[in-house]
Amino acid sequence: MGDVVGAGVIVGCCRECGSCKANIEQYCNKRIWSYNDIYTDGKPTQGGFASAMVVDQKFVIKIPSGLAPEQAAPLLCAGVTVYSPLKHFGLMTGGLKGAIMGLGGVGHMGVKIAKAMGHHVTVISSSDRKRKEAMDHLGADAYLLSSDEAQMAAATNSLDYIIDTVPAFHPLEPYLSLLKVNGKLILMGVITQPLQFVTPAVMLGRKTITGSFIGSMDETQEMLEFCEKKGLTSMIEMVKMEQINEAMERLERNDVRYRFVVDVAGSKLAP
Numbered sequence: 001m002g003d004v005v006g007a008g009v010i011v012g013c014c015r016e017c018g019s020c021k022a023n024i025e026q027y028c029n030k031r032i033w034s035y036n037d038i039y040t041d042g043k044p045t046q047g048g049f050a051s052a053m054v055v056d057q058k059f060v061i062k063i064p065s066g067l068a069p070e071q072a073a074p075l076l077c078a079g080v081t082v083y084s085p086l087k088h089f090g091l092m093t094g095g096l097k098g099a100i101m102g103l104g105g106v107g108h109m110g111v112k113i114a115k116a117m118g119h120h121v122t123v124i125s126s127s128d129r130k131r132k133e134a135m136d137h138l139g140a141d142a143y144l145l146s147s148d149e150a151q152m153a154a155a156t157n158s159l160d161y162i163i164d165t166v167p168a169f170h171p172l173e174p175y176l177s178l179l180k181v182n183g184k185l186i187l188m189g190v191i192t193q194p195l196q197f198v199t200p201a202v203m204l205g206r207k208t209i210t211g212s213f214i215g216s217m218d219e220t221q222e223m224l225e226f227c228e229k230k231g232l233t234s235m236i237e238m239v240k241m242e243q244i245n246e247a248m249e250r251l252e253r254n255d256v257r258y259r260f261v262v263d264v265a266g267s268k269l270a271p
């Protein structure tokens with residue numbers, strides 16, 4: 001059997017712009033998404049739910065032999081989405097105090113990767129439902145219920161960074177107040193409403209609000225090797241194509257721990 005390879009969220013770029021030349025092709029304005037986009041041959045890109053896919057070799061990565069393909073699959077998006085900002089913003093050193101806000105597909109990998117980097121990791125969640133799992137199974141050090149004012153007040157000025165994966169409107173000030181001086185609020189969730197904050201919330205502490213988009217192909221390869229070396233796995237539930245409608249309904253109900261992986265080859269609908 002040959003090497004197991006995978007493609008990420010982006011399958012094309014211009015190769016000429018500053019981002020492409022700097023190997024951060026995810027920021028190329030001509031990026032081609034692996035789904036719902038038009039490929040270089042003029043045909044629609046069809047997503048990753050397939051047993052085979054043809055892409056430019058720049059967008060192919062090698063899955064390390066110690067990672068099972070179903071384990072690697074969620075890392076190609078959720079894993080690199082948290083690994084990339086931690087690396088880029090100089091947040092890979094041990095001993096940092098970080099928080100992952102929103103314990104979903106991206107967030108659960110955030111906890112695992114940040115813990116593997118030696119950080120003290122707090123989960124900030126909208127409910128208490130995931131407390132036990134976060135602490136006992138994912139290895140979080142603390143759990144903060146965002147609606148609990150006393151818990152939030154006790155955590156003021158305590159964090160070096162927050163990776164905010166919440167995909168819905170939320171006020172930023174309560175979370176900015178949790179950051180230490182020079183702390184970073186890194187927005188990952190896609191929110192199409194404007195977010196608001198008052199400037200002293202960032203000025204009085206030289207705090208940064210920033211964002212990040214998946215990661216480069218180089219970072220994706222590096223992240224997979226990091227996960228293999230640290231023995232990190234994602235928490236997944238395998239489904240077949242026949243169960244896809246039920247899986248979609250459960251996604252809408254926030255009822256998945258923490259990623260579905262579709263076993264395309266093992267599905268009855270497979271060619």
Ligand SMILES: NC(=O)C1=CN([C@@H]2O[C@H](COP(=O)(O)OP(=O)(O)OC[C@H]3O[C@@H](n4cnc5c(N)ncnc54)[C@H](OP(=O)(O)O)[C@@H]3O)[C@@H](O)[C@H]2O)C=CC1
Nearest residue numbers: 081102103104105106125126166167168188189190213214
């Ligand atoms: N920047 C990037 O490159 C990438 C961005 N994304 C985006 O990141 C966001 C998170 O993705 P993903 O982790 O897959 O999503 P999930 O649905 O798996 O997780 C989101 C989590 O956010 C929390 N949450 C709080 N409020 C809400 C709300 N009103 N509705 C839904 N969730 C809420 C929940 O955690 P809790 O129960 O703990 O509160 C939930 O589990 C999405 O917007 C996604 O599009 C995804 C991949 C890459």
Ligand SMILES: O=C/C=C/c1ccc(O)c(O)c1
Nearest residue numbers: 009077078188189190213214
């Ligand atoms: O606008 C940015 C969208 C980022 C994004 C990338 C990957 C993914 O799975 C998403 O849900 C969002």
